[in-house]
Amino acid sequence: MVSTKAGTRRRSPKDAGANASQRATRRDPDATRANIIEVATREFAENGLDGARVDEIAEKTRTSKRMIYYYFESKEGLYKAVLENVYREIRTREADLGLERLPPERALRKLVESTVEYDDSRPHLFRLVAIENINYGRHVQGSSSIQTNNASATEILSDILRRGAEAGVFRKDINPTDLHMVISALSLFRVSNRYTFGTIFGTDFSDPAVRRRHRKMIGDIVMRYVAPQ
Amino acid sequence: MVSTKAGTRRRSPKDAGANASQRATRRDPDATRANIIEVATREFAENGLDGARVDEIAEKTRTSKRMIYYYFESKEGLYKAVLENVYREIRTREADLGLERLPPERALRKLVESTVEYDDSRPHLFRLVAIENINYGRHVQGSSSIQTNNASATEILSDILRRGAEAGVFRKDINPTDLHMVISALSLFRVSNRYTFGTIFGTDFSDPAVRRRHRKMIGDIVMRYVAPQ
């Protein structure tokens, strides 16, 4: 979730780590900020940018509405902070799978299947992505922090594909960005279109058996696509 | 788009088809209804359910706000009517491709590639689907008209898969609903996640060359997945 430990904002050097075991007392700007972001993430994910209410967010916070405007200036400023936080969280994941040490075929399947599991387990994160797309990606576009560092996803994939091609187990003409899109598309659909698809075709996406079936299918699809011949 | 010819609402039998060439004169309930739906479709697709403004819709209509409430009772009623109309339109398409007369492999590839083209050409329809999912599919759930008749998509696919399996060119264990999901996922992602993905990975989804590349790739993915062995 949202980090609770002190951020990088100005602090006197001497108290860095000093009063660590103190109770989360009266004034704690970083905790207040984090608390607001945490609540706002939930509210925006549930109700959308327009649908979310600042008063509602404030009430669920352990502080007041005044603080939201104090720290984030506007509803949109808060939304943007939430979005940056979410992307940071999504980004962080893939790096820690240790895929570079696995043989390419095992690495790719693991990447795909863990993506399905992850997306399924954090629906609210991807609802925010969907919401941002409804808003024409305006805030992602306006945030350099989101645009930077996002090569990582394709870099990991590029590495796997390169090794696979060299070993002769993958085709050589796979575009890493396109493949990343394919994996995201197949995995995200289960979250983004859960309600309409589920209602119309009677698929229960929350059923673990269905998830396992989909996870395997999506893995198979990707592996068959990259296979040579 | 929205049908302009008279609907099925009560009409005296004698004027059915009588004054056909008259100018779209003073009183024309069906045209008014259709006009409202048409404008509302655009507005809801562009701004979402909460984002759209009834006054704005009314102004762009050739009638007044009063009529929106007269015909649709509430903003939500209007939204629901729009949604039903959109699903009707989406449904109508696939039937007219004549796929049952093609050999299974050609039929499947044609289905996939035409889906990509169609989704790409009607982004606003699928923005509405995305919006509906943000709203937890509440209105789709409440509309029997949407839930009925939606077997068609899987029926066409089932038929192709059955014929392919019999001919020995497809595997026998493909779940039609799951395959439909795969095709939808790959095709819809290009519309639903256009902005965030495009910004982060520098993909221009409106470039025809990119669309052609994706269309072929998605076709290849599906064909490789259903192939036996």
Next chain:
DNA sequence: TCTGACGTGTACGAACCAGTACGTTCTCAG
């Protein structure tokens, strides 16, 4: 030509909601 229902326009109300004015308390450097 009269009548009742249907269709239409205008002007307004009431709630809702983002954002702010203003005042208070805390914290830490000097």
Next chain:
DNA sequence: CTGAGAACGTACTGGTTCGTACACGTCAGA
């Protein structure tokens, strides 16, 4: 221990927006 700025709370405002009251036009059949 003191002053100045940071952190915080309360109460309000002004604009927006869904929905409606009310009045009038129009049409088909009696």
